[in-house]
Each structure stands twice: as C-alpha cells, then as structure tokens.
Amino acid sequence: xxxxxxxGLVKRFGGLLATDHVDLDVKAGEIHALIGPNGAGKSTLVxxxxxxxxxDEGTITLDGVELVGKSMNQRVRYGLxxxxxxxxxxxxxxxWANLMLAAQAHEGSSFRxxxxxxxxxxxxxxxxxxxxxxxxxxxxxxxxxTLPHGVQRKLDVALALxxxxxxxxxxxxxxxxxxxDSLQMIELIRRLRQECAILLIEHDMDAVFQLADRISVLxxxxxxxxxxxxxxxxxxxxxxxxxxxxxQA
Ligand SMILES: Nc1ncnc2c1ncn2[C@@H]1O[C@H](COP(=O)(O)OP(=O)(O)OP(=O)(O)O)[C@@H](O)[C@H]1O
Numbered sequence: 001x002x003x004x005x006x007x008g009l010v011k012r013f014g015g016l017l018a019t020d021h022v023d024l025d026v027k028a029g030e031i032h033a034l035i036g037p038n039g040a041g042k043s044t045l046v047x048x049x050x051x052x053x054x055x056d057e058g059t060i061t062l063d064g065v066e067l068v069g070k071s072m073n074q075r076v077r078y079g080l081x082x083x084x085x086x087x088x089x090x091x092x093x094x095x096w097a098n099l100m101l102a103a104q105a106h107e108g109s110s111f112r113x114x115x116x117x118x119x120x121x122x123x124x125x126x127x128x129x130x131x132x133x134x135x136x137x138x139x140x141x142x143x144x145x146t147l148p149h150g151v152q153r154k155l156d157v158a159l160a161l162x163x164x165x166x167x168x169x170x171x172x173x174x175x176x177x178x179x180x181d182s183l184q185m186i187e188l189i190r191r192l193r194q195e196c197a198i199l200l201i202e203h204d205m206d207a208v209f210q211l212a213d214r215i216s217v218l219x220x221x222x223x224x225x226x227x228x229x230x231x232x233x234x235x236x237x238x239x240x241x242x243x244x245x246x247x248q249a
Contacts, residue, residue: 003028003197004049004167009058011044011221018044019055020221026167026197031189033200033208035232036218037241042201045218046169049199050082051075063166079166081196083156083173091145095136095155098144099127102162126162133195134158134188150181154188161195168192170200174207186210209233217241 002025011019018041026032034042047053049060051072060067065078090098103126131137134154139147144155153173160168173189174182186207192198202208208215209229216226217238225235232238 001028002026003030003063004199005059005061006045006049007059009045009048009060010056011041011048011053012056018221019048022058022218022221022223024216024223024226026199027213028166028197029193030213031193031198031200031211033202033212033215034218035202035205035208035215036224040218041221042218043171044221046082046171046199046201050080050169076163076165079164080169081160081163081165081167082169083153083160083171088159089144089152089155091143093144094141095131095144095147096127096140098155099130099136099140099158099162100124102159103127103130106163130158130161133161133191135184148181150177150184153177153181153185157188157192161192165196167197167199168195170198170202172201172203174202174204182207 004026006022006024009019009022010017022045034045036042044053048055049067051067051070055068062078062080067075067078067080070078090101093101100123103123107123107126131140134157136151136154136158139151144152147155157173170189173185177185182204189198189200189211200208200212212229214226214228215232217224217232219241224237224241225232
C-alpha cells in the first residue's frame with residue numbers, strides 16, 4: 001500500500017496551472033525522485049504536500065490520513081517532515097544545542113511521567129542518535145552558522161529527522177555542493193532509506209539515478225511518466241525534454 005497518495009492535485013497561480021491534476025504515490029521505504037525542467041512544478045508539489053500551499057483540487061493522504069486542510073504542524077505529527085534548505089537551523093547555537101532543541105520540540109510531550117533527570121538523558125540520547133545518523137559527531141561543539149555549507153545541510157536533515165517522520169521531503173539537498181559534499185549527501189540519503197520513505201527533488205541526475213527506486217517526471221505541472229531509472233532513461237519523451245527537442249513532449 002502507498003504511504004503517500006496524491007490524487008487529482010491542482011494548484012493555480014492566477015491563470016497559471018502549476019500543478020495539473022497530479023497523481024503520485026510513494027511507498028513505505030521507497031526513495032521517489034521528482035525531476036523535471038525549471039518551472040515544471042516540482043517545488044509547488046512539495047509545498048502542497050508539506051502544507052505551505054493549499055491545493056485548489058485533489059487529495060493528499062499519508063498513511064491513510066487526509067492532509068488537505070491540516071496545518072504544517074499537524075502534518076508533522078502525522079509523520080511528514082521536510083528539509084528547509086538550512087533555514088531551519090539556529091546559526092548562533094552549537095550543533096549540539098540545535099539537536100537538543102529539535103529533540104525537545106518533538107519528544108517534549110512524552111515526558112509527563114518522567115523526572116527531570118530522565119528527561120534530560122533521553123533528550124541527550126536522542127540528539128546523539130541524530131548526530132550519529134547524519135555524521136555530525138565530530139562537530140557537536142561548533143557553532144552551526146560557521147559550518148561549511150555541506151555540513152549545514154546535514155544538520156538540516158538531522159533536524160528534519162527529529163520528528164521521526166514516515167516520509168521526508170528533500171528539496172534539492174545537493175544544491176550548491178561540491179562533488180565531495182554531494183557524495184556524502186548521497187550516502188546519507190541512502191542510509192536514511194532504513195528510517196523513512198523519501199520524496200526527493202534533485203537536479204543532479206547522477207544522484208537521482210543512484211538513489212531513486214522510482215522517478216516521476218513533471219513537465220508543465222503534469223506527470224509525464226513514472227518508473228525506475230531504466231524506464232526513465234529509455235523514455236523518448238523524457239529524453240526530448242532533457243535534450244531540448246521539446247516538441248515531442
Ligand atoms: N508563489 C507563486 N506565485 C506565483 N507563481 C508561482 C509561485 N510559485 C511558483 N509559481 C510558478 O509556478 C510554476 C512552477 O514553479 P515551481 O517553482 O514549482 O517549479 P520547479 O519545477 O520547482 O522549478 P525549479 O526547478 O526552477 O525550482 C512556475 O511557472 C512558477 O513561476
């Protein structure tokens with residue numbers, strides 16, 4: 001059964017149909033990549049799923065729960081999380097403080113029956129687990145704002161994982177990275193598959209073909225086709241879109 005199920009989703013900006021009756025599903029444990037040329041509607045679709053935008057038509061369910069009409073916070077409680085391209089980190093705080101704050105934000109309500117000391121120990125354990133998962137163990141005492149871009153992106157992922165999501169939305173996680181950081185991010189995303197399903201928007205096709213179980217191609221707000229890397233690479237209309245002979249598409 002699908003974890004995320006999007007049916008007949010429509011988003012208009014004035015006269016522009018940015019999301020044109022999109023159907024999409026992401027299965028549990030799957031990395032599903034969303035690709036397409038600039039302006040195809042990838043970010044709009046992720047913004048609709050995360051709750052930043054409200055759709056004009058259609059349904060979005062996560063694990064059977066309808067998300068349309070729910071706030072972004074409610075969606076997080078139902079198991080959705082997204083990376084915000086580093087804007088969610090506290091730059092003046094250490095990596096450790098960032099992780100502790102994130103752990104506290106998501107574990108806070110489950111401590112009614114524990115004493116203060118247990119509470120602190122559980123938060124520390126949780127923060128340490130997030131650091132280990134994302135490879136941040138060596139820079140816990142560093143101020144987040146002074147970290148290199150690639151490490152800040154890892155911290156952003158760690159913060160998004162703090163809510164224990166069922167589905168993680170990653171919008172261009174490799175943007176602005178050099179080859180070494182990109183490789184590390186690819187490794188991190190690959191490991192995350194054990195934690196949650198991922199809907200990945202990425203322009204780096206090498207990364208997409210390495211990581212994605214399935215790929216959906218958006219063109220002019222519509223899903224042109226979905227399938228595995230072999231299907232997508234051999235699809236004539238996808239080739240036309242990417243090689244610039246757009247008439248076929
Ligand atoms: N808030 C908005 N108001 C008006 N138009 C918008 C808004 N957000 C996006 N659009 C338009 O919707 C269309 C889809 O944009 P979107 O950013 O979703 O595409 P994209 O596939 O993510 O592009 P890119 O790869 O360049 O980020 C574009 O024509 C864009 O100009």
